[in-house]
Amino acid sequence: MSRLLLALLLILPAAFAGEARLLQWSELIPEGAPPPPPPTPLHDLSQLADALAAETGPAARQQSPAAPVVEALDGIVARLPGYIVPLEMDGEGRVIEFLLVPYFGACIHVPPPPSNQIVHATSELGVRVDQLYQPYWIEGPLTVEPTSSELAEAGYRMVAQTIELYELD
Amino acid sequence: MYLLRLALASLNNRRFTALLTVFAIALSVCLLLAVERVRSETRASFASTISGTDLIVGARSGSVNLLLYSVFRIGNATNNIRWDSYQQLAGHPQVKWAIPLSLGDSHRGYRVLGTSPAYFQHYRFGRQQPLQLAEGRAFADDPFEVVLGAEVAQSLGYRLDERIVLAHGVAKVSLVQHDDKPFRVVGILRRTGTPVDRTLHINLAGMEALHVDWRGGVPARGAGRVSAEQARALDLQPQQITAVLLGLNSRIATFALQREINQYRGEPLLAVLPGVALQELWSLMGTAEQALFVVSLFVVLTGLIGMLTAILTSLNERRREMAILRSVGARPWHIAGLLVIEAFALALAGAALGLTLLYVGIAVAQAPLQQLYGLYLPFGWPSGYEWRLLGAILLAAVLMGAVPAWRAYRQSLADGLSIRV
Numbered sequence: 001m002s003r004l005l006l007a008l009l010l011i012l013p014a015a016f017a018g019e020a021r022l023l024q025w026s027e028l029i030p031e032g033a034p035p036p037p038p039p040t041p042l043h044d045l046s047q048l049a050d051a052l053a054a055e056t057g058p059a060a061r062q063q064s065p066a067a068p069v070v071e072a073l074d075g076i077v078a079r080l081p082g083y084i085v086p087l088e089m090d091g092e093g094r095v096i097e098f099l100l101v102p103y104f105g106a107c108i109h110v111p112p113p114p115s116n117q118i119v120h121a122t123s124e125l126g127v128r129v130d131q132l133y134q135p136y137w138i139e140g141p142l143t144v145e146p147t148s149s150e151l152a153e154a155g156y157r158m159v160a161q162t163i164e165l166y167e168l169d
Numbered sequence: 170m171y172l173l174r175l176a177l178a179s180l181n182n183r184r185f186t187a188l189l190t191v192f193a194i195a196l197s198v199c200l201l202l203a204v205e206r207v208r209s210e211t212r213a214s215f216a217s218t219i220s221g222t223d224l225i226v227g228a229r230s231g232s233v234n235l236l237l238y239s240v241f242r243i244g245n246a247t248n249n250i251r252w253d254s255y256q257q258l259a260g261h262p263q264v265k266w267a268i269p270l271s272l273g274d275s276h277r278g279y280r281v282l283g284t285s286p287a288y289f290q291h292y293r294f295g296r297q298q299p300l301q302l303a304e305g306r307a308f309a310d311d312p313f314e315v316v317l318g319a320e321v322a323q324s325l326g327y328r329l330d331e332r333i334v335l336a337h338g339v340a341k342v343s344l345v346q347h348d349d350k351p352f353r354v355v356g357i358l359r360r361t362g363t364p365v366d367r368t369l370h371i372n373l374a375g376m377e378a379l380h381v382d383w384r385g386g387v388p389a390r391g392a393g394r395v396s397a398e399q400a401r402a403l404d405l406q407p408q409q410i411t412a413v414l415l416g417l418n419s420r421i422a423t424f425a426l427q428r429e430i431n432q433y434r435g436e437p438l439l440a441v442l443p444g445v446a447l448q449e450l451w452s453l454m455g456t457a458e459q460a461l462f463v464v465s466l467f468v469v470l471t472g473l474i475g476m477l478t479a480i481l482t483s484l485n486e487r488r489r490e491m492a493i494l495r496s497v498g499a500r501p502w503h504i505a506g507l508l509v510i511e512a513f514a515l516a517l518a519g520a521a522l523g524l525t526l527l528y529v530g531i532a533v534a535q536a537p538l539q540q541l542y543g544l545y546l547p548f549g550w551p552s553g554y555e556w557r558l559l560g561a562i563l564l565a566a567v568l569m570g571a572v573p574a575w576r577a578y579r580q581s582l583a584d585g586l587s588i589r590v
Binding site: 085086087088089090091092093095097098099101111112113115118120129130131132154155 | 209212213215216217220221223295296297419420421422423424425427428442444445447448449451452455
């Protein structure tokens with residue numbers, strides 16, 4: 001009985017529908033249809049921004065891209081608290097190169113910190129940063145680059161020898 | 170020593186229950202280690218995918234989103250950016266190099282990336298490693314040349330000079346093919362263990378040529394079609410790209426340029442620091458990882474409790490065994506030791522079998538995982554952390570073994586040879 005039903009089920013659709021016609025997507029468009037009009041240029045609305053440009057001030061720039069630095073600090077071993085902004089990581093996800101900044105996260109309200117408020121640090125061992133808003137102490141020899149040259153840019157650089165959590169007391 | 174022999178012999182006598190217990194522990198250990206392995210390897214492979222890039226620039230969306238679609242080829246771009254924005258960025262005094270990226274097409278499930286020769290020159294992965302060609306060369310001026318990632322070439326069996334057809338959209342099976350414009354394989358990259366392996370690289374001009382005769386979202390028909398030969402003669406200057414990777418002269422200037430790009434007046438752009446975006450991604454995934462870890466810990470605990478139950482229920486049956494041991498001179502602490510050793514042996518066998526299962530699992534799942542998710546699980550020795558987890562499991566087993574040991578100790582003091590059950 002069940003076999004008969006199955007056979008019926010198999011035969012019925014074929015009997016009613018006949019052979020299905022294989023369609024290509026392009027066949028859905030009539031033969032003589034006029035081609036769609038040429039597309040309007042992309043991002044045309046963005047011209048609006050140019051039109052308004054005269055009314056708004058320029059984008060906030062870093063106030064002093066090559067801010068003056070204290071050259072007397074060159075060569076000292078320094079200990080500095082700050083937030084780690086990761087730049088490079090090793091294979092295990094430890095941060096081995098980072099920028100140390102005095103604040104983190106609220107940067108969109110004010111222009112970015114001047115270059116003398118950023119320390120570009122490298123660390124041989126690396127540090128596992130779990131939360132970006134966790135401050136750290138870093139300690140190591142500080143080098144000061146007074147002017148940008150072919151080899152290095154102006155600013156503070158540190159080889160971090162110890163990195164530890166900044167505890168609130 | 171004889172205690173160990175006795176314990177093993179006793180276990181052997183009850184091998185069916187013992188085997189089941191070992192198997193339960195093995196499964197739970199395998200689950201715990203697998204969760205840990207996948208977690209650490211995902212992080213490692215994500216962290217080693219991009220290096221040396223200071224900023225990723227794309228249409229305004231979210232930092233994690235931009236990172237995922239531009240670098241990991243996960244998900245799709247929200248919008249393209251104008252070519253002249255790219256030119257502005259590339260010409261910025263702080264920018265050392267710029268790599269344009271154009272996405273959206275695929276070839277049998279692998280993404281196609283339109284880019285410039287700067288990609289092969291400046292893109293870095295791992296620890297500042299450059300891309301290297303295993304065979305052939307990078308694409309040159311001809312728009313219809315393609316450089317394959319190692320995995321693409323291997324799994325599809327492509328060789329140099331082969332002609333392949335790219336498809337519109339990013340699905341594995343695409344019903345709309347760019348079959349009138351085949352590409353010639355001119356180079357195959359060395360394996361990197363990153364999404365680069367699963368990408369086909371073509372010139373920006375090639376990407377433009379593919380779509381040059383599309384009108385209003387459909388390929389041109391009849392006379393409107395542009396053949397590959399005709400396309401070569403056209404001006405294939407792209408009008409838009411998907412994202413840009415930037416390398417700066419000074420990493421200290423990163424924030425300043427990021428700010429400048431985010432406030433770019435030409436069009437809404439978003440610039441993210443790859444390291445920061447990765448960190449954000451991880452803190453998103455962190456919760457799920459923790460949950461998985463806790464679940465697998467509980468599974469291990471269940472396995473160990475199963476073992477405890479098995480030993481405890483056997484205690485009553487074995488009172489005579491214990492009594493005989495006592496009568497031949499075993500002290501009560503021998504009996505207790507016997508049971509602790511038994512628990513330890515079960516857990517050790519479970520851990521060993523669990524490790525074996527893990528490696529068998531890796532062997533089986535390695536290829537599909539890499540193909541489907543781009544996650545490479547290496548066969549490495551267990552890491553220090555994994556050894557510590559295993560040690561903790563064994564310690565927990567010994568502690569649990571102390572419960573039946575204590576009961577057996579008490580019973581063997583009280584019971585004589587004739588047991589009143």
